[in-house]
Amino acid sequence: MKNIIVCLMPGATFDKPTAGLLAAARGLQPQLTIIVPGIVSDDTTAALAGQADNVICASDDGLDEYQPEIVLGVLQSVCSDLNPDIVLLSNDTYSQEIAPRLAGRLGGVSAGDAQSLSLDGDNLRITRSVYGGKAIATVELRATPAVVWVRAHSFAGLDAKDAPGTIEQRSITVEGDAAKHLGATNIVERHAESSGEVRLEDAAVIVSGGRGLGGPEPFEQLKDLADAMKAQQAASRAACDAGWVPPHWQVGQTGKKVAPELYVAIAISGASQHLMGIADAKVITAINTDADAPIFKHCQFGLVEDYKAVVGPLTEKLKTLLS
Amino acid sequence: MKILVCLKQILDPDIPPRDFAIDRDNRRAARGSANLVTNIFCENALETALQLREKAEGEITALTFGPSSAEDVLRKALALKADHACLVEDEAGEYRNSATTALVLAAAIRKLGEFDLIMVGREAGDWGAGQTGGLLAEQLGLPSVSFVDSIEATADGVTLRRQTELGWEKVEATTPLVVTITNNDENVPRIPKTRDIMMSARKPVTNWKLSDIDVTCDDITAAGTALEVVDLAIPEKTTECEFIEGDSIDEKIDAFAKRLASIVQSA
Amino acid sequence: MMLLAALNPAEATREVMWNISHSWVMYMLLVPTMIIAGRGVYRQVQKWRAGQPAARFDRPAERIKRVVKHVLLQQATLRDRFAGVYHFLLFWGMITLTIATTVVLIHHDFSIDIMRGRFYLYFQSLFVDVLGVLAMTGVAMLAVRRWIVRPKKLVYTDESTWLLVLLFAILGTGFLLEGWRIAATNDPWGNWSPAGIVISKASLAVASVETLTTLHWLVWWFHMALVFGLIAWAPYTKLLHVLTAPLNIYTANLDAGGGTLKQIDFESAQSFGINSLEQFTWKDLLDLDACTECGRCTSVCPANTVGKQLSPRDIILDLQSLLDRNDLASRNSKSDGEQPDEYKPAFPVIGQTDNLSSDALFECTTCAACVEICPVSIEQLPKIVDMRRFQVMERAEFPQQMQDAISSLEGRGHPFKGTQLSRMDWAEGMDVPTIEDVDAPEVLLWVGCGGALVDRNQRSTRALANLLKQAGVNFAILGREETCTGDPARRIGNEFLFETLATQNIETLKTHNIKSVLTSCPHCFNTFRNEYPKLGGDFEVLHHTTYLAKLIGEGRLTLDAKAAERIAFHDPCYLGRHNGITDAPRKILKQLTGSAPAEMEKHGRQSFCCGGGGGLSFVDEPPDKRVNQERARQALDTNAETLAVGCPFCTTMMEDGINAVKGDREMVVKDIAEVMWETVSRE
Structure with missing residues (x-):
């Protein structure tokens, strides 16, 4: 049996990515420990306990919101105690930031964006997309602990176990080596581009636009379409790089990796880097003038038409159909 | 401000899928006809550094670890007016992972001197591991911030803007500091002036072997084998797209809308 | 007796400088006039001389021919009908009047008795008078255009207004002087000056001979002052073109149609x-x-x-x-020998x-x-x-997107950043021979980045290769060795990159001992034809429209069915205007359909760009300012079902443009090779 620890970030709730992350961990073995730094609600703790043997709520005086050096210090302190073989994290920016540093501090090895996890004898193996989605690599992590952040959305959440695990409140004082950079960095402002927006990673339906739109204006039109479908809007890298929409709309290798039920790609040709971001979508469909566009090779169904002639009437039809 | 920018030379990530092939023995991409380029996020990092130097006095050192061909990325950095350039040559030229890279870069940086800011790209367009920045910070014993897209110098350090899921954060930090850089519309890499390209060929590049920075093959092997690629394959994609048919565009849109609606309703 | 002698046409003349005394004053005034005018011309000449060298005095025969065509016959000017006509009238009117004045000068000042007899009557009186009237008509037309029609393309300045007034006044006073002289001297040859005689009669009806004589004296000096004033002022105005235009036409670029880019x-x-x-x-x-x-x-x-x-x-x-x-002469030319970091x-x-x-x-x-x-x-x-x-x-x-194209050219040898295609994808399953397979090909098919790496154009390239196979042409392609000719780099402005790519390509072609290059891309064609020779690359270069027409002519391709559709042709700029090839594609289309293609108003050498040249095909234009949509409207107005083109860039630009503005009209865009492949007899 391995000593597997799942590290969450401050403010964690039992949402879709957390459920996916825990499912990934439980796929390796049923026994695991969850560390939640900071303040966490009882409901969340209870839900987490349904998924694990132990839930450690690790609090520190200065820790109510994410600060990299404090979170790192707390996780380092707890992990040093527990001596894990495997540490798993989610795919949010904070987890991605922490993973390699935690590995460095614990003397382990780190990897990211795991799409599947398995145990090969003693070692953890993960698969991940590489070369801009053109290849899949299987990577074996041979040092302990193996610290990995997981593409959490790729995993379907599991039901709670029959017997919930224990819940432990642990008050941590970050000190010694773990405390060496406390105060060196300080997040002083946090901005959400638009409040109340569902994270792209959690969206059930996504309407995405690409370079073929030719400018920022058509995204306004796509907004009506997205609203009709209660969808989130996204974009390809070309559209973000051109400044037509904000960078956090970007889906792809270097943007968001999304897993919606439906992904509608409009005027996106489908570079492999973009396809990497939508590999986990259940249904992909596209509107494009070019039937040979690579995007169609990944679509269940598609419409070969100019989006200009389609979007308006389509929006009206969907409004009627979905009202 | 003394700035160090780490650069990585990679296989052109824009190579068409049909030209992409795998070297199965070495479990890496075959070079084929593809050219080698500077990793885009490394270019974003260099651009961010250049903009920072325009606003605050400073010096930029470009550092890379790779085969001798990686000198090209340094020449390009010099053409963009980096002040110094240093290549740590990977004589063996085997697969290197983030752990070995961080180890070598840290050793080289210690030998190069003190820096206020060490900048790396958030990930590379080949393996996309996204680990080097964090590992390098730990190797050097420095704090770090990831996904930074702009930097301003302040009296006692730097103010950073970094991207998060839904937006951005402002981070105040002391130096020395390691940052990983992501792209936004302000750090789109500039291109060099032709005269500067011509001049860059004549500028000096510090060329070190691993022995010059006191890294042994054993160190490399230890870090390298901790993380091993055991298989590399090109995924098969077999989805057959059903194109919506119809006698008129209205009919097609109608059929398309119904398909969409049924999925949305069940979602 | 006097009367009889005077009426002998061989003796016809008039008294020069009649009614004018103190004519030396005029000569005194001529000196400062010429000094001021001379200074004006000299000043400009000095400025031109400050420029860099350019060899523009070779091939004098060709240059003189240009001057005859475009100066004397005003061919280029006459392309704009209204403005061309009045310019022609003014040009020849003013030249004639200047000659007439010179005749007076020779007669009076050099005492050579030439203003006499039939020359006096036919030329100096009748011809000059008529041309003067025509010049006056020109001035009137000019005034109508400038003050009533007011086209947007003109520049409306005080200078041009005053020049127009001045021309009118000079011509007008000239006619008055002629009329009053005829009236006051009761000139027996007055009928030879139709305008003069009309003014003479009209003036005598309202004024006495004495009054007219006095007025004549006054207006003569006024006329002279105006003329001298114009001469002095002209070099400082756009009238300088009287000198510079012929000179400029003589020293014009005789090579490529669009002007030659410097090395x-x-x-x-x-x-x-x-x-x-x-x-x-x-x-x-x-x-x-x-x-x-x-x-x-x-x-x-x-x-x-x-x-x-x-x-x-x-x-x-x-x-x-x-x-x-x-x-420009004041430029501080001192150089300390060291290259400054940045050019100032x-x-x-x-x-x-x-x-x-x-x-x-x-x-x-x-x-x-x-x-x-x-x-x-x-x-x-x-x-x-x-x-x-x-x-x-x-x-x-x-522009950023041009930078992307340049970076891609540097790294990948093609300008299409992010294309999902590779050079040989179009030939998949077609068994197209590469240069390794063919010993001495008749032609090398230079596919071009536009023909190979853009989804849409793969169809055109396949059609062309099929046609070549059908015709039994022994051809080959370079395959992966092919890179961009450098055209986009050169037009965008990266001459360094252009030279690098061009030198490489010339080297590659020489290595394979290529003599003849066939391409469907007018940009590649232009670069090979007009620019590579200057870098040491001399190859026979063929555009596919010309080559396919030749294959039809030689009977190597036979056209099967008559294409039923109505076809219009869009001339690619780098084919028609830059290289003068406008007939070959039309010949093909005529054979395909049995009738000449539908023409847009702007066609042939006057064609309107698809918007894709000069690196602009890589740039997203503002949605309301797209050249391809403007051209698409022109194409749709022909009501043709098919728009044939002969350029991969035009194909995609026109297709996008037409799709954007067609509404419920239908028009498909096809390369000439595609249209041909649909109708050619196949084995």
């Missing part, structure tokens, strides 16, 4: 590209002073037509006014006015419609590229 010596060039007046050649500077402000270049400019900033006329005029304001222009041009802004310069599609239309052979395009070069190579400041 750069990268070892010694002070800067790569131009950002200072004196860096232009003397011919470039002469161009500025040759401009007549007619505005034709701007009115045919595709970028300007769709509402962009770019205006070739205003680029020339703004440069001209910079040339006016700066004393002595007389900067880029960004000095809105028309010279970098943004405007990069709106140019290099279609060369401006160069083609200019009646005085001004080369706007090479100057635009010269300034672009500075922005690209010295400042690295130009």
Whole structure:
């Protein structure tokens, strides 16, 4: 049996990515420990306990919101105690930031964006997309602990176990080596581009636009379409790089990796880097003038038409159909 | 401000899928006809550094670890007016992972001197591991911030803007500091002036072997084998797209809308 | 007796300087007039001389022919009917009047008795009088256009108003003088001057001979003052074109249609590209002073037509006014031998006015419609590229998407950043021979990046390869060894990259011992044909339209069915205008359909750009200012079912444009090769 620890970030709730992350961990073995730094609600703790043997709520005086050096210090302190073989994290920016540093501090090895996890004898193996989605690599992590952040959305959440695990409140004082950079960095402002927006990673339906739109204006039109479908809007890298929409709309290798039920790609040709971001979508469909566009090779169904002639009437039809 | 920018030379990530092939023995991409380029996020990092130097006095050192061909990325950095350039040559030229890279870069940086800011790209367009920045910070014993897209110098350090899921954060930090850089519309890499390209060929590049920075093959092997690629394959994609048919565009849109609606309703 | 003698036509003449005493005053005044005028001309000549060298006095026979065509016969000017006609009238009217004045001078001052007899009657009286009337008609037409029609392309300045008034006054007073002289002297030959006799009769009806004599004296001096004033002032106005235009036409570029881009010596060039007046050649500077402000270049400019900033006329005029304001001779030419870190222009041009802004310069599609239309052979395009070069190579400041194209060219040898295709994808399953497979091919098929790496154009390229196979042509392609010819790099302004790519390609072709290159891309064609020879690459170059027409002519391809559809043809700029090939594609289409293709108003050498040249096909234009949509509207107006093109860039630009504006009209875009492959007899 391995000593597997799942590290969450401050403010964690039992949402879709957390459920996916825990499912990934439980796929390796049923026994695991969850560390939640900071303040966490009882409901969340209870839900987490349904998924694990132990839930450690690790609090520190200065820790109510994410600060990299404090979170790192707390996780380092707890992990040093527990001596894990495997540490798993989610795919949010904070987890991605922490993973390699935690590995460095614990003397382990780190990897990211795991799409599947398995145990090969003693070692953890993960698969991940590489070369801009053109290849899949299987990577074996041979040092302990193996610290990995997981593409959490790729995993379907599991039901709670029959017997919930224990819940432990642990008050941590970050000190010694773990405390060496406390105060060196300080997040002083946090901005959400638009409040109340569902994270792209959690969206059930996504309407995405690409370079073929030719400018920022058509995204306004796509907004009506997205609203009709209660969808989130996204974009390809070309559209973000051109400044037509904000960078956090970007889906792809270097943007968001999304897993919606439906992904509608409009005027996106489908570079492999973009396809990497939508590999986990259940249904992909596209509107494009070019039937040979690579995007169609990944679509269940598609419409070969100019989006200009389609979007308006389509929006009206969907409004009627979905009202 | 003394700035160090780490650069990585990679296989052109824009190579068409049909030209992409795998070297199965070495479990890496075959070079084929593809050219080698500077990793885009490394270019974003260099651009961010250049903009920072325009606003605050400073010096930029470009550092890379790779085969001798990686000198090209340094020449390009010099053409963009980096002040110094240093290549740590990977004589063996085997697969290197983030752990070995961080180890070598840290050793080289210690030998190069003190820096206020060490900048790396958030990930590379080949393996996309996204680990080097964090590992390098730990190797050097420095704090770090990831996904930074702009930097301003302040009296006692730097103010950073970094991207998060839904937006951005402002981070105040002391130096020395390691940052990983992501792209936004302000750090789109500039291109060099032709005269500067011509001049860059004549500028000096510090060329070190691993022995010059006191890294042994054993160190490399230890870090390298901790993380091993055991298989590399090109995924098969077999989805057959059903194109919506119809006698008129209205009919097609109608059929398309119904398909969409049924999925949305069940979602 | 007197009367009889006077009526002998052989003795016909008139008294020169009648009613004028103290004519020495006139000669006294002529001195300062000529000094002022001379100074004006000299000043400009000095400015041109400050420019860089350019060899523009070779091939005198060809040059004289151009002068005959475009100066004496006014061919280029006459392309604009109304303005052409009045300019023709004014041009020949003023020349005739000048000759007449010279005749008077010879007769009076050199005492050579030539104003006599039939020459006096037919030429000096009748012909000159008629031409004077025609010149006056010209002035009237000019006034109508400038004051009533007021076309947008003209520049409305006080200077041009005063020049018009002055011309009118000079001609008008001339006629009055003639009429009053005839009246006062009761000239027996007065009927030989039709306008003069009318004025004479009309004046006698209202005034006495004495009054007319006095008026004649007054108006004579006034007329003289006006003429001298005009002579003195002309070199300081756009009337300078009377001298500069013929000179400019004589020294015009005789090579490529759009004007020849200069080569750069990268070892010694002070800067790569131009950002200072004196860096232009003397011919470039002469161009500025040759401009007549007619505005034709701007009115045919595709970028300007769709509402962009770019205006070739205003680029020339703004440069001209910079040339006016700066004393090029004063340039401090001291050089300390060390290359400064950054080139500091002595007389900067880029960004000095809105028309010279970098943004405007990069709106140019290099279609060369401006160069083609200019009646005085001004080369706007090479100057635009010269300034672009500075922005690209010295400042690295130009549109992001062009930067992407350049970076891609540097790294990948093609400008299509992010294309999912590779060079050989189009040939999949077609068994197309590469150069390794064929020993001595008849032609090398140069596919071009546009033909290989853009999804849409794969169909065209396949059609062309199929046609070649059908015709039994022994051809080969370079395959992976092919790279961009360098055309986009050169038009965008990266001459360094162009030279690198061109040198490489020439080397590759020489290695494979290629003699003949066939391409479907007019940009590749133009580069091979007009630009590679200067870098040592001499190959026979064929555009596929010409080659396919030849294959039909030789019976190697037979056309099977008559294509039923109505086809219009869009001339690619780099085929028609830059290289004069307009017949071959039409010949093919005529054989396909049995009738000549439908024509847009702007076709042949006057074709309107698809918007894709000059690196603009890589740039997203503002949605309301798209050249391809403007051209698409013109194409749709022909009501043809198919728009045939002969260029991969035109294909995609026109297809996008038509899809955007067609509404419920239908029109498909096909390369000529595609149209042919549909109808050719196949084995």
